[in-house]
Amino acid sequence: MVVYLDHAAGSPMPASIRGAYLAALEHVGNPSSIHSAGQAARGMLEGARERIAATLGVDAVEVVLTGGGTEAVNLGVKGLFWQRQAGAAGDRAVAPDAAPDAAPARADRPRPRILMPRAEHHATLDAVEWLAAHEGAQLRWLEVDEVGALRLDDFEAALAEGAGPVDVALLTMLAANNEVGTLQPVAEAAALAAAHGVPVHVDAIAAYGQVPLAPLPAGVSAVSLSAHKLGGPVGVGALVLRRGADVVPLLHGGSQQRGRSGTMDAAGAAAFAAASDEAHAAIAERAARKAQLRDRLAAGILAALPQVELRGAAGRAAAARAAGRVAEADAWAARALPGTLHLTVPGAEGDSLLMLLDLAGFAVSTGSACQAGVPEPSHVLLAMGLHEQAARGALRVSLGPETTEADVDALLAALPDAVARATSAGLAARTPTLGR
């Protein structure tokens, strides 16, 4: 029996959601068809859209369903960027002889700068780097602090650079870091951006359903979500696109939704809505329960394995709590996802830890599943100031709604042996062999 502690990579679908999904899959009908079966599918789809919207305090029309979180992020980032380049050019003139609906020539496009923190998810990093390589975007990296939170002072400095905010296409940022679980200063950054008319895309995939996100700050233009991180199906996500914000689409043809073409997956949407409802029905209680388990895990690790470093805001909270500084611990905990604990083991490789724990029956991760298997230190940890060697021994434990105290205790029992073996393997690998 596997103890699954990798919910941040994908959370299994609870039986209740499976039931809703199965029932929805048995419906016939393309929501775009005007006949009764089509309209039934349309009703199911729009109901789902409303329920997802309600969890964020937005209108149904603001929810654009996508084929997953990565597509949502790509649409948010590229779509906003292109829209900013296509829109009124501000102080730069569009070539007067251009066709009415043609985008301005590459060199004449306004607002090329994208501001992006160094600790973003790969969906954002790769989308922005592609825009920089192919579409004339100018990337300005933003620094993060030691727990992985965006440094607002650097964001402010970046806004002022060059021609100033008028040259900025967008700020894109996480709501919570997917590896270390640190919540980001979205409200503060959005207020700052709004003051300068800069749209903000928020990747809330790791945060949605874990912590309440409503009401969305006024300066946020778009928010990316994914269903399978909260027990919904894989292949379903959404971009919440606020009124007044527009994107140039990524997928064209049919115009089924604002900014997105393609037959709509009504069954997937219904299952997403069910998962979203379930996550939000008792979000505070669920978060408190997970936080309690996470604290138990953190305290156990600090007691048994003093060499291990707990990272991110949750790590700071655990250290403060162990030292009896309760107020400080609570303040840090308020800045952390409830169910994520990230740690580094000096001298060990995260992959060895993961494999040893896997053999012992625990599914965990070295960080983001999307880069797992690639033996590179995490860019998140490097951005937080860790040295490459320290960053190599990374492990992420992420709890789900059904994780129990017994699961946590079992991991605590298995961890010392895995840490010891991974550390000695790491040591052996780094010790030069003499006399060869």
Place this chain on the structure above:
Amino acid sequence: MTIIDLDQAATASVRRTVLEAMWPHLTGDYGNPSSTHALGRRAADALEDARSRIARLLGVRAAQIVFTSGGTEADNLGVIGLTLAALTAGRDRHVVVGAVEHEAVLASADHLARWHGVEVSRLGVDELGRYSVGELQALLRPGTALVAVQHANNEVGTLQPVDSLVRAARAVGARVHVDAVQTAGWMPVVPPLTGAGPGAAGSTAAGAGAAGAAGSGAAGSGAAGTADVPGAGAASRPDAVAISGHKLGAPKGIGALVLPTGAPVEPLIHGGGQERERRSGTENVAGAVGLAVALELAQQEREDLVAIAARRDRFVADVLARVPGAALTGHPSERLPAHASFVVPGIGGEPLLIALDDRGVIASSGSACAAGRDDPSPVLLAMGYPADVARTALRFSWGASTTQDELASAVELLARSAAALRV
């Protein structure tokens, strides 16, 4: 009231066998294929197994299948992705798209025009909805980057001479995208995706071997052709073929782009590098398994194709006999085997559909994607129909399991609905 579903070109219901095959991946095997732990590896194995099964059915190598979120994404990736890669390789900013393509292809071409300064030529059709090779050749330029054509039209069912169209396009070095969303499952993609002929959908290794033996160069070894075009040795093979799951009895939200020649595509969605860097995002394992099973079922049922086409011809003859003024649109014989489309001058398409719906028959006026709009069908306009006639389009499309009796009832109910509306 039992519903007779004659709108399966819009979407088919999810088949029970497909759901049952997907079920384990929605329950116990929920791992993320990119995770390295045991659950993740099991998910990755299931994904690759589904990929191999689809590849085997289509006669390509597993690595040539890119899973997408559906047909629209597959068409976008084919049209935009192939074109951008071709531009990078030095081809000219010129593409040719068929005038009666699905909106996913047409709108992708518009995007290329708007954002990449690409000139788009439209390839017209005759009164049966067919493209002509001669006309394509007249539009092609030595540097044309891409030609995008459909295997069959979604509204009027006409099969296109894809084989000759592909050859003509490849002759000038253009990449070729084929939208096979309507034909996948019903018939092999023509031209065959391997060099070994339509019957040779053997194992991947055998397929590649046969292609090599035939001297046409297996995918990936096409360096024998011009250096400019990857896989150029495959003179008759398209570079990309789009298919969609939900037209086949798999759920919505899964499709695939097949890349038979290994031509490079510029990705649309970045981040994570899944699908060999061609399409990022957590892989939909259950959907991929569903697509594989749906294609396998369709392949088994394909053996009855002659009988299915005979049922279609009977349906067409009955409609023409029973509904005064009705005329078949599209090609009378070179058409999808379970698809019949008409115009009924004098009776609005939409009122007729509503009357049919009330009597338990689901049909459509054309593309579901354009449903709810009052515009005349652009496909019929391109075929030369006047606008008022193009507003009376009716499309019936069904599945392999649709019975003769259901079709006969539908004709009867259609005749009654039409008669009621004429009064």
